[in-house]
Amino acid sequence: MTRTINILEEIDWLSVGLYLALVFFGWMNIFASSYNERYRSIFDLHQNYGDQFLWIMISFLAVFLLFLIDHRFFYFFTYPIYAFAVVLLLAVLVFGVEVHNSRSWLNIFGFRLQPSEFVKIAVALAIAHYLSGFDVKLMTWKSLAILAGIIGFPVILISLQPDFGTAMVFTCFILVLYREGLPGWIMGFSIFIAVLFLMTLLLSKVAVIIVLLSLAVLFIGLVNQKLSYSLFSALVMGGVFGLLKILSLVVPFKTGNYLLLLIAAGITAIVLVVMAQRKKIANAFFILLLLIAFIGFTFSVNYVFTRALKPHQQTRVNILLGKETDTRGVGYNLNQSKIAIGAGGFAGKGYLRGTQTKLDYVPEQSTDFIFCTVGEEWGFLGTMAVILLFAGLLIRLLYLAERQRSVFARLYGYGVVSILFFHVAINIAMTIGLFPVIGIPLPFFSYGGSSMLAFTLLLFIFIRLDAVRKIYLK
Amino acid sequence: MDLFAERKKVIVIMVLVVAFFLIVRLFYIQVIDNSYKLSAENNSKRIETIYAARGLIYDRNKQLLVYNQPAYDLMIAPFELKSFDSTALCELLDIDIKRLRSGIARVKIPKYRREPFIKQLSSETYAKLQEKLYKFPGFYVRSRTLRRYSREMAAHLMGYVGEVDEKIIAMNPYYVMGDYIGISGIEGYYEPFLRGEKGQKVLLVDVHGKVKGPYQGGRFDEDARVGKNFVCTIDSRLQGYGELLMKNYKGSIVAIEPSTGEILTLVSSPAYDPSLLVGRQRSVNYRKLETDTLEPLFNRALMANYPPGSTFKPVNALIGLQENVININTTFSCNLGFYAKGVSVGCHEHSSPLKLLQGIQNSCNSYYCNTLRRILEDPKYPSTTDAYNNWRNYVISFGFGTKLNSDFTNEIRGFVPPSSYYDRYYGEHGWSSLTVISLAIGQGELLMTPLQMANMTACIANRGKYFIPHIVRQIEGIDTLDRRFTTPHTVNIDTANFSIVVEGMYLAVNGGPGRTAGIAQLSNIAVCGKTGTAQNPQGTAHSVFIAFAPKDNPEIAISVYVEHGEWGASYAAPIASLMIEKYLTDSISPGRKWLETRMLSGNLLYAK
Numbered sequence A: 001m002t003r004t005i006n007i008l009e010e011i012d013w014l015s016v017g018l019y020l021a022l023v024f025f026g027w028m029n030i031f032a033s034s035y036n037e038r039y040r041s042i043f044d045l046h047q048n049y050g051d052q053f054l055w056i057m058i059s060f061l062a063v064f065l066l067f068l069i070d071h072r073f074f075y076f077f078t079y080p081i082y083a084f085a086v087v088l089l090l091a092v093l094v095f096g097v098e099v100h101n102s103r104s105w106l107n108i109f110g111f112r113l114q115p116s117e118f119v120k121i122a123v124a125l126a127i128a129h130y131l132s133g134f135d136v137k138l139m140t141w142k143s144l145a146i147l148a149g150i151i152g153f154p155v156i157l158i159s160l161q162p163d164f165g166t167a168m169v170f171t172c173f174i175l176v177l178y179r180e181g182l183p184g185w186i187m188g189f190s191i192f193i194a195v196l197f198l199m200t201l202l203l204s205k206v207a208v209i210i211v212l213l214s215l216a217v218l219f220i221g222l223v224n225q226k227l228s229y230s231l232f233s234a235l236v237m238g239g240v241f242g243l244l245k246i247l248s249l250v251v252p253f254k255t256g257n258y259l260l261l262l263i264a265a266g267i268t269a270i271v272l273v274v275m276a277q278r279k280k281i282a283n284a285f286f287i288l289l290l291l292i293a294f295i296g297f298t299f300s301v302n303y304v305f306t307r308a309l310k311p312h313q314q315t316r317v318n319i320l321l322g323k324e325t326d327t328r329g330v331g332y333n334l335n336q337s338k339i340a341i342g343a344g345g346f347a348g349k350g351y352l353r354g355t356q357t358k359l360d361y362v363p364e365q366s367t368d369f370i371f372c373t374v375g376e377e378w379g380f381l382g383t384m385a386v387i388l389l390f391a392g393l394l395i396r397l398l399y400l401a402e403r404q405r406s407v408f409a410r411l412y413g414y415g416v417v418s419i420l421f422f423h424v425a426i427n428i429a430m431t432i433g434l435f436p437v438i439g440i441p442l443p444f445f446s447y448g449g450s451s452m453l454a455f456t457l458l459l460f461i462f463i464r465l466d467a468v469r470k471i472y473l474k
Numbered sequence B: 001m002d003l004f005a006e007r008k009k010v011i012v013i014m015v016l017v018v019a020f021f022l023i024v025r026l027f028y029i030q031v032i033d034n035s036y037k038l039s040a041e042n043n044s045k046r047i048e049t050i051y052a053a054r055g056l057i058y059d060r061n062k063q064l065l066v067y068n069q070p071a072y073d074l075m076i077a078p079f080e081l082k083s084f085d086s087t088a089l090c091e092l093l094d095i096d097i098k099r100l101r102s103g104i105a106r107v108k109i110p111k112y113r114r115e116p117f118i119k120q121l122s123s124e125t126y127a128k129l130q131e132k133l134y135k136f137p138g139f140y141v142r143s144r145t146l147r148r149y150s151r152e153m154a155a156h157l158m159g160y161v162g163e164v165d166e167k168i169i170a171m172n173p174y175y176v177m178g179d180y181i182g183i184s185g186i187e188g189y190y191e192p193f194l195r196g197e198k199g200q201k202v203l204l205v206d207v208h209g210k211v212k213g214p215y216q217g218g219r220f221d222e223d224a225r226v227g228k229n230f231v232c233t234i235d236s237r238l239q240g241y242g243e244l245l246m247k248n249y250k251g252s253i254v255a256i257e258p259s260t261g262e263i264l265t266l267v268s269s270p271a272y273d274p275s276l277l278v279g280r281q282r283s284v285n286y287r288k289l290e291t292d293t294l295e296p297l298f299n300r301a302l303m304a305n306y307p308p309g310s311t312f313k314p315v316n317a318l319i320g321l322q323e324n325v326i327n328i329n330t331t332f333s334c335n336l337g338f339y340a341k342g343v344s345v346g347c348h349e350h351s352s353p354l355k356l357l358q359g360i361q362n363s364c365n366s367y368y369c370n371t372l373r374r375i376l377e378d379p380k381y382p383s384t385t386d387a388y389n390n391w392r393n394y395v396i397s398f399g400f401g402t403k404l405n406s407d408f409t410n411e412i413r414g415f416v417p418p419s420s421y422y423d424r425y426y427g428e429h430g431w432s433s434l435t436v437i438s439l440a441i442g443q444g445e446l447l448m449t450p451l452q453m454a455n456m457t458a459c460i461a462n463r464g465k466y467f468i469p470h471i472v473r474q475i476e477g478i479d480t481l482d483r484r485f486t487t488p489h490t491v492n493i494d495t496a497n498f499s500i501v502v503e504g505m506y507l508a509v510n511g512g513p514g515r516t517a518g519i520a521q522l523s524n525i526a527v528c529g530k531t532g533t534a535q536n537p538q539g540t541a542h543s544v545f546i547a548f549a550p551k552d553n554p555e556i557a558i559s560v561y562v563e564h565g566e567w568g569a570s571y572a573a574p575i576a577s578l579m580i581e582k583y584l585t586d587s588i589s590p591g592r593k594w595l596e597t598r599m600l601s602g603n604l605l606y607a608k
Ligand SMILES: [Zn+2]
Pocket: B334, B335, B336, B337, B347, B348, B350, B363, B364, B365, B366, B367
C-alpha cells in the first residue's frame, strides 16, 4: 500500500490534467459532430460519442492496470511486445477487415482494433531499449542498420495494408535520434528534402530552380566565409542569363526561362570550377555536385509525377496540394474542412451550433477532421486553446523526459513526444490546407477506440516510468 | 555523459515554431479571411420557392371563368438517389427507360439540378405515383397550379400563362427561370395583380441535399400571397352566344356598354379552346395554332385593320352637320352613283334625290360623296389641306387612327391618313377632295379595328362622348378603377346633330321602304344601326354592321364584322340583332328563330 501512495504522489498530475482536458474536450466535440436532435442520449452506444465514451472508460481502466504492473516490465518485455506487435501486423494483412480500400482492422470479440496504432508504442519502446544499451553508439553503421530495421519493418508491413498516413508517422523518430546525437545536418537535410519535394509539386519548375540556385550561391559564400564569392557567382549567373535572354529575343529561337537558367547555372559552374583550380576552393566542386543532385531530384519528382502517376492520382496529389479547386470533386474534403473552420470566426458559432460539421459537409468529421468541429463551434479561441494545450503537454513531456535518470525512460519520453508532435502538427496542418490530407487522427480527440486506447497507453507508460524515476535507474 | 543535452532546446523551439505557424494560419482563416464564412452560408442553405396561386377571373355577373388546378412536377434530388426499380417507375410514368436515364444524368449537372424531370404530371399519374413514391428515393413532387377554364370561351380575352424566358427575366427581376407569367389578354395585362407574390422557405440542408429543418428557425421564410381575384366586364352568356354565332365565320364581334365603356363581349373568330394553352401540351398546341391557316391566335377584334365601309357614313354626316355644310334638309340627287370630273362612285337603286335622314337610311354613296366634298371644299378654310386636317381631327376624336389606350397589350392604331400621306403620293396641292372621295364611304386608306368601330357606335349612342372601352370591372382589394376608364372623352359635335344621325340610323333599321338593315329590326326594342359593305380587293366584300339599342338610354353598342359576308345585311346585321336581342331580352323570340338557325348553319370560314 505504501508504494502505491508513493506513486500517487510522484505522478506528474500536470500531464494527467492536460491529458484529461484534451480527452474531455475531444469527446465534447465528437458529441457535437454527431449531435442530432433525434438521438439525445449521451451514452447511446450506437452513436459515435457513446462508443467513444466506452473507449475512454476502457482507456482509464488500462491506465489503472498499467500502474499495477511492475515498472520494469516495459524494459524487459520490450522485444516481446515488439514481436507481438509485428505478429498483429502480419495477422491484419491476413485476417484483416478491409475498410476504404485498406486492410487495417482486426475483429477481436466484436471489437475492431487497428494494430498499427499500437505498433507506435512498440517501436518507441524498442528504440529506447536498443539505444539505452550499455555500449551502443548511435553513429555506427551497425546501430543505424538495427534502428532502420526496428523502424522500417513495421513501416513496410503498414505500407502493405496500405496505410501510408500511418506509415509516414514513423519518420517522426528521427527526432529521438537527433536528441541522441544524430548529426544535425541529417535532420536539416531530411527536412530540406521534404520541403523540396512539396515545393516541386506546388511551385513551378522555374521558381524551384531559382530557389535552389539562390541557396547554392548563398551556400558558397557561407561555407568559404567570403560573401564576395556569393556576389561574384550571382553576378556571373545574372549576367549570363541576361545575355542569353536578350539573345533569345533577337535570334528567332524559342527557349523557356527554365532552360536559360540551367545554361546560365552551367556556365557559372564552369567559371567557378576554373576559379577553384586557381584559388584552391576545395568545396566548390562539392557544392556543384549537391546542386546537380538537387536539380536531378526535382527532375525526377516531376518525372514521377507526370509520367508514372496516372491522371486520377495526379489530380489527387494536386488537390491535396491545393493546386486544383474542384469543390465537388476530390478536393472537396479539404475545401469543406477549411470552410468549416473559417466559418467559426473569432469566437465560434457556439457549442452544438455548427452547421457545416453537423450537416455532414465535412467528411470524416469525428475522426480525422474533428478539428473542424472545434474550429466551427469554438472559433479561433477554441483552436488556439487546443494548440496551446497540446504545445503545453509536449513541452511538459520534454521537461519530464529530460529529468529522467534512466536513459531508457528518457528515450521513450522522446518517442512519445515525437509521435504526438507529428500527429498533432500534421493533422491540424492538413485540416487547414498546409499539408496534404493523409488520414491520421488527432491524439485524444479523434473518434476511434484504437487510437484513444493506443495514445493513452503511449502517454501513461511514460508517466508510469516518470513516477518511479527516483528509484528507476536502468 | 549527455553530450547532446543542448538539443532539447532545439526541439522545444521546433514545437513552439510549429504551434506559432498553426495559430497564425488559423488566425488568417478564421478571423481575417471572410470568404470561408460566405461559402459556409451558401453551403447549407436552400431556398425553396412557394408558388402563389393566380387570382380567379369572374365575369360581370360573378360567374367563375378561370380558376386553378393543382399541377405536379416530378423532381429529382441527385444526392438522394438510391437504387430503385426503374422498370416500375417507367411504367408508372409511362416513359421509356432512356428518358429516365437521360433525366437522371441531366440532374447530375448542377445547372439542371433544380429543373423538373417531368413537368405537370396528369392528376391520374400523380395519384398512382403518390402511393408508391416512397419506393423511389430521390424523387419528389413539387406542386404548382395551372389554369383551368370553366367554359371553352373567350380565349383571346383571357390570354394565357406561360413560362418566363430570358428576356423577361432580364427586364423584371421578380421572375426567375421556371416562373409563370401571363402572356396576353387579361392574364398578360393584369399580371401584377393576378400573379400574387411568391413566397420562400429557407431550409437547412446537409451535404446530401437532405432537408434538416428550417434555416435559423424559419426567420427568412415568407408565405406566398395568392393573386387578386379579378372581375371582368364580360357577360359570359353573351360572349358564349357570340362565339356560337361566329363559329363558322371569320371576323369579330365587339359589344360595349355605352354608359361605362365596359366591354360586354369581344369575339374574335375563329377562336380556340383556352385549355389548349395550359400544361405540358402548351408548346405543341401553340405551334399547331400558330401554323393554322385560319389564324385562330390572331385577335381580330383588336388587331385586324379593316376598312369600315358604309358604317363610317354617320361620322361624315355628323362632321358635315357640325361644319354647317349640310343640314337635315339638304338634298343630293343620286343616279346610281356619284360622278364628277372623271371620278365615279357607284350606288344602288333608290329614290332620288334624298334628304339626310333618307341618305342614312338608304346608305346612299352619292349623298356622302357630296357631303365630304362640301366639307373639304368649304371656303372657310384656306386650302383643301386645312379642311382635310379639320375633318381628320373630328375623325380622330372618335378614337380612330390611334390606340384607344384600352387594357389590352396588343391593341393596334388603325389608320386615318394624315394630309402628308396624300402630299407624298400626289404632291402638295396635287390632290383635291375628289382624290380622297372614297373616304366618304369608309373606303380608301381608312382602316380601323372592330373595337374602334364599337367605340364609335358607343359614342354615337351616347350622343357625343365615350369611355375608353375596357375589360376590368373590379380587382379584389382595389376600390377604384384606373381614372382613364371613368373619364369621358367628348367629341366636338353638338348633341342635336347626333340626334339627327341617330334618327337616320333608327330609320335604317326601322324605316319604311329603302331601309338597309330591316333584318335587324326587333319588335319591342328600338335598334339603331348602320350597315356596311367593305370593299375587299382580294375577294368578296366584308359584311359589316354597327348598332346600338335601345335608341334612348342605350345599353349596348355593337360592331360586327364578318369577312367575305358581302352585304352588311346578309350576316353582320342579323348577328348583331341576335346579340342585342339576347342581351336585352335574354332569349331569341320564336319569330326570329329562323334567323338564328340561318346564321348557325351558314359557313364562310373558307370563303374567299
Ligand atoms: Zn345613292
